[in-house]
Amino acid sequence: MHSSKCLPGRLCHYARVFTFIFGAMGVSPALSEDAKPAEPAVTAANNAVLSKLPFTDRADFEDVARGFVATLPDALVRGPNGNVVWSQKDFAFLENDAPDSVNPSLWRQAQLNHSHGLFKVVDGLYQIRGFDISNMTLIEGDTGLIVVDPLLGIETASAALDLYYQHRPRRPVVAVIYTHSHADHWGGVKGVTSESDVASGKVVILAPEGFLESAVSENVIAGNAMRRRALYQFGPLLPKGERGLVDAGLGKTLSLGRTSLIPPTDIIRKTGEKRVIDGVEIVFAMAPATEAPAELYMYYPQFRVLNMAEIATHNFHNLLPFRGSEVRDGLAWSKYLNEALDAFGDKADAVIAQHHWPIFGGERVQDYLKNQRDLYKYVHDQTVRLMNQGFTAPEIAERLQLPSSLGNRWENRDYYGTVRHNAKAIYQKYLGWYDDNPANLDPLPPIEAAKKYVAYMGGADAVIRRAREDFQKGEYRFVAEIANKLVFADPANQEARNLAADAYEQLGYLAESATWRSAYLFGAYELRHGAVKVGRGPALNPETVRSIPTEMLFDLLGVQLNGPRADGKHILVNWEFTDSQSSFVLTLEHSALTYLANKHIAGADISVASTRDALNEIVLRRATIADAIQSGQIKVAGDVGKAIELFSLFDTFNPVFEIVEPKKLSD
DSSP states (O other): OOOOSOOSGGGGGGTTOOOOTTTTBOOOOOOOOOOOOOOHHHHHHHHHHHHHSOTTOOHHHHHHHTTEEEOOGGGOEEOTTSOEEEOSGGGGGGGSOOOTTSOHHHHHHHHHHTOOEEEEEETTEEEEESSSSSOEEEEEOSSSEEEEOOOSOHHHHHHHHHHHHHHSOOOOEEEEEOOBSSGGGTTTGGGTOOHHHHHHTSSEEEEETTHHHHHHHTTTTTHHHHHHHHHHHHOTTSOBSTTSBOOOSSSSOOOOSOOOOOOOSEEEOSTTOEEEETTEEEEEEEOTTSSSSSBEEEEETTTTEEEOTTTSOSSOOOSSOTTOOSOOOHHHHHHHHHHHHHHHGGGOSEEEOSSSOOEESHHHHHHHHHHHHHHHHHHHHHHHHHHHTTOOHHHHHHHOOOOHHHHTOGGGSOSSSOHHHHHHHHHHHHHOSOOSOGGGTSOOOHHHHHHHHHHHTTOHHHHHHHHHHHHHTTOHHHHHHHHHHHHHHOTTOHHHHHHHHHHHHHHHHHOSSHHHHHHHHHHHHHHHHOSOOOOBSOSSOHHHHHHSOHHHHHHHHHHHBOHHHHTTOOEEEEEEETTTTEEEEEEEETTEEEEEESOOOTTOSEEEEEOHHHHHHHHTTSSOHHHHHHHTSEEEEEOHHHHHHHHTTBOOOOTTOOSSSOOSSOO
């Protein structure tokens, strides 16, 4: 066992963080079902898919059922107040054949992800699948239990562990491993262990280098935009059904319980590191900057099982998710898969991951890893080849297709990421947003351009008439594009909104990707009904704000500063935190807020003394600086008006800003 003390440096700041992309978002009921049926062109296209892909191959259905031990009825999990935080009941419709309104390939994936329960992979190694968007892997040691990735929610993790205990010996949890920094792989940790057990050394928590910084920071600075965009990516508010949400690609959907985080007590820093935990040897390998900024995978020699975390799953993964992130490195991704194949391919009788289902048999394991490796390499290399021939991102996306040797493999299909948008991500990684055509260097913004387009085309009525003709021909992509121009030219034009919604909807029905389907269908809903009203708590998660380093908090304030309003203002602040004995100098100058740590400058406009909690309350908008000064929580020496003026310059972000129509408020 390793020490359970908090690791040195900035890592200690994260001890009580729990956040996710929906961290501050309240649970809301699903949107009303008012979707229209599939058009004949969509029905024909989806029927054609049945002859293009190997639907007679049932190996995945055999693998997903193999080793089944037991489950809970509908995988139903309730929260502390009896609220449903997870259930597969609403997906019972997947037991039928694919309807016209769902791409049959996506329907197949959704059926596979509908499987749930406790499964034995090999003796001593089990998985809980279908109890959250991710899997929990359970490894039996000499006396205890090693938990790999305790799901997204405390409630789902606790229910998963209870299910295991109902059918296996009640071994105590002795270790938790976080494979990477996304919350669906650590948020349920307090459902399987406690801070006290970790602090006492009873439980060790392992994670890859950079885990804590990535887990907290990835969605903080751009968090408001990411939370809003994630509604389109995951579609959590769409009604579940044949014309709504059927799957999320990686799993059914996101659980809606509480999240938590206990910081790691042992960090894996390089490939080849080994640990023996309760008699179980684990060989770790690093895969940073792939699916997550901090990620590892592992091999279990005594079980002859390779756990690829989220580096190899049963779909083409995202190189740039719709919600936003840094562009992921497809070339590095392929190289890590190649390393895994070389190091462990001939030593593994099964490969598992923290999403989806295992693959069994040495030859199949190697074949699977080769196909995933070559998928990422092919799309990377061919994108760059076409890029070097002068093709732009949209041209490459339209031109690039997988060879049948890759494209006909189920594990390479576009259920989450897609060839089309991953090619654009690769282009962005190398060349950025600009295609080098001067016409696209400084185009008109969307509203102004839309008005010009509509005027040039003879007005809204003429455009709608032509667009309806194209809609009947099944040309939904262009109808969506031109109807979007109509909406941006005149958002009050209900006929245009309905036309755009109809086009989005049919595109959603055609989509093989769960994320594309969700984006189209959610966009259609908001065009028909306006931006969704989401129940929310504070704009920021209070636990996150309390836990992030002060430097990151000042970075967050910096991006909230309204630059135009701050023009011409100059304010110099000494800020001392009485609880941590730390000090900062804040400078507002040239409409930018900068800071230096461990500094004090003579002649500052004001000197502020406070606890960190007092600043947190202001950042959370639960108090104003004037309130804090009046109550004595913040003490200001110098010009008090300067302090109040500074904090009047920070914007409050709209959590449900418009996406498929013009923004109602100016920037």
